[in-house]
Amino acid sequence: MYRFLLTPRWWGINVFTVLAIPVCLFMGTWQLGRFETRVDSHREQQTQAEDARTAAAEPLAELLPVSTVTSGRQARATGHYDTGHQLLVPDRQLDDRQGFYVLTLLRTDGGKALPVVRGWLPGDANSPADAAKVPAPPSGDVTVTGALQASESPTSKGVNASGGLPSGQLGVISAASLVNLVPYQVYDAWITTPTATGAMVPVPPAAAPNSGLDLKAFQNLGYTGEWFVFAGFVVFMWFRLFRREVEALRDAELGITPEGPDGRPDGPDDARQTRSPAGAA
Known part of the structure; x- marks a missing residue:
């Protein structure tokens, strides 16, 4: 009865089934592994973030380039603030409130500038009254400590990448965005300080890209x-096709003929079985 499994048609069905099942299982297992990796990365990031809050600050050069391991670590840099290129980063939320970041470039002793987010203020960066609340940065040489962050991209959470921002504002905190705004090189990283002056609120560090749930x-x-x-x-x-084939063979052995759409026996052999004796003569 099961000889039909050796027909060319069923050879094709069987080969497809044998190949498709392992491929599906492999792809499912691979996707599950990707999810578990992200879960483990998220846990590691949380642990690193907790350790980074209490760990001693390290020189900036020792933490670059920014990775999932160094993101959130306390970095230390020495230099002076460039008060002529202080920027506001609009449309940034903190505790479900709308406001903006205050970003000032720190000209380090090595020549490059490090973007420093000195804090967050509620309000509209386009409002002169809200912008007037920004406190001036410290003057002279300073040593700044803060959580190291990777450069943002236009797809980063909370980023305003619409463009067309007025002078003095920045949509994406990255070296690529700053290179056309300042006449010197900028580190491909930034830091957010744990304390803020005036009415500003410290900006909490974000999780490293592709490390969270x-x-x-x-x-x-x-x-x-x-x-x-x-x-x-x-x-x-496969089981449904197999069962259908077996049932058709059993019906044929019992002389049961399936009917076609017009209610007549289906197939030429069945038609011959229904001929009258006179017609068969």
């Missing part, structure tokens, strides 16, 4: 379920 992590989990469902669907369809 973000939308991508849960997409990996969703893809995991999809691939396992695909594997189950392949098995289900």
Whole structure:
């Protein structure tokens, strides 16, 4: 009865099934591994963030380039603030309140400038009254300590990448955004200070990119379920086709002929079986 499994048609079905199931299981396992990696990275980032709050500050040069390991670590740099190029970063939320960052460039002893987010103020960066609340940076040589952060991108959370900002404002905190605004080189990183002066509020450091339980992590989990469902669907369809074939063979052995759409026996052999004796003569 099961000789039909050796027909060319069923050879194709069987080969497809045998290949599709391992591929689906492999892809599902791979996506699950990606999700577990992001979970582990998120836990490590939380641990590192806790340790970074109490760890001693390290020289900036020893923490560059910024990675998932060094992001959030306390960095130390010495230089003087460039008061002529202080910038406001609009449309930044803190505790569900709208406001803006105050960013000042620190000209380090090495010549490069380090973007320093000195704090956050509520209000509108376009409002002269709100902008007037920004306290002046310290003068002279200073040593600044803060949490090291990777340069932002236009897709980073909270970033205003619409463009067309007025003079004195910055949408994306990155060396690429600052290179056309200042006449000197800028580090591909920035720091946020743990304390702020005046009415400013310190900006908490953000998690390193691709290290948290973000939308991508849960997409990996969703893809995991999809691939396992695909594997189950392949098995289900193979079993359904197999069962249908077996039932058709059993019906044929019992002389049961399936009817076509017009209610007549389906197929030329069945049609011959229904001929009258006179017609068969």
